[in-house]
Amino acid sequence: DAGVTQSPTHLIKTRGQQVTLRCSPKSGHDTVSWYQQALGQGPQFIFQYYEEEERQRGNFPDRFSGHQFPNYSSELNVNALLLGDSALYLCASSRSTGNYGYTFGSGTRLTVV
Amino acid sequence: KNEVEQSPQNLTAQEGEFITINCSYSVGISALHWLQQHPGGGIVSLFMLSSGKKKHGRLIATINIQEKHSSLHITASHPRDSAVYICAVRFSGTYKYIFGTGTRLKVLA
Numbered sequence: 001d002a003g004v005t006q007s008p009t010h011l012i013k014t015r016g017q018q019v020t021l022r023c024s025p026k027s028g029h030d031t032v033s034w035y036q037q038a039l040g041q042g043p044q045f046i047f048q049y050y051e052e053e054e055r056q057r058g059n060f061p062d063r064f065s066g067h068q069f070p071n072y073s074s075e076l077n078v079n080a081l082l083l084g085d086s087a088l089y090l091c092a093s094s095r096s097t098g099n100y101g102y103t104f105g106s107g108t109r110l111t112v113v
Numbered sequence: 114k115n116e117v118e119q120s121p122q123n124l125t126a127q128e129g130e131f132i133t134i135n136c137s138y139s140v141g142i143s144a145l146h147w148l149q150q151h152p153g154g155g156i157v158s159l160f161m162l163s164s165g166k167k168k169h170g171r172l173i174a175t176i177n178i179q180e181k182h183s184s185l186h187i188t189a190s191h192p193r194d195s196a197v198y199i200c201a202v203r204f205s206g207t208y209k210y211i212f213g214t215g216t217r218l219k220v221l222a
Contacts, residue, residue, distance in 0.1 A: 031208075033208075035212075042199060042212035042213060043156075043199075043212045044212075045209040045210065045211075048208050050208075055208055056207065058209060088155075090156060092210075101144070101146075101158070101161045102158055102161070102201075103158060104155060104156040104157065104158060105155060106154065107154075109153075
């Protein structure tokens with residue numbers, strides 16, 4: 001039983017470009033959350049998707065957008081990349097019913113140059 | 114304001130020592146996770162707690178709902194336990210988790 005799968009694992013982009021990160025949730029999970037972890041800091045909540053809609057959003061600008069597909073997988077899109085967007089982006093999946101236990105992916109490390 | 118505080122921030126121990134990491138939070142919660150993160154690596158969930166105590170191998174996690182406090186204990190610590198340990202809390206009425214700043218543990222052989 002695969003856990004949460006994120007792709008790619010590493011990515012280098014140029015300032016101003018756009019990037020798409022992908023997440024496949026753990027089997028049986030229907031909710032996907034995205035977090036940004038800057039170097040030396042704790043993860044910060046970006047948003048959560050459930051039933052293909054953004055259910056809750058953290059304090060991130062509109063440059064950060066997402067999508068959830070009918071198979072529960074999700075994408076995180078970041079437009080007009082800034083140097084400060086360099087971070088580890090974590091995806092976590094959970095089941096909407098029950099005790100909301102999280103399973104984390106290994107993350108995508110984005111470097112903006 | 115919903116806050117999560119961890120202590121200590123850094124911890125160095127000798128192999129075999131008993132280790133305790135603490136997490137305090139400000140208001141009522143739905144769930145609390147203890148997570149482990151190795152340098153440059155992703156996050157692994159160790160425990161999810163809403164009450165009581167859980168044990169897995171040498172790791173024990175406890176939570177006291179009334180005192181709004183949780184502890185992670187490592188018995189017979191080993192150098193491979195060296196990592197950052199993070200407490201993450203989901204406050205009542207919200208879907209997101211708030212993460213503590215983490216405790217950087219180094220176990221020396």
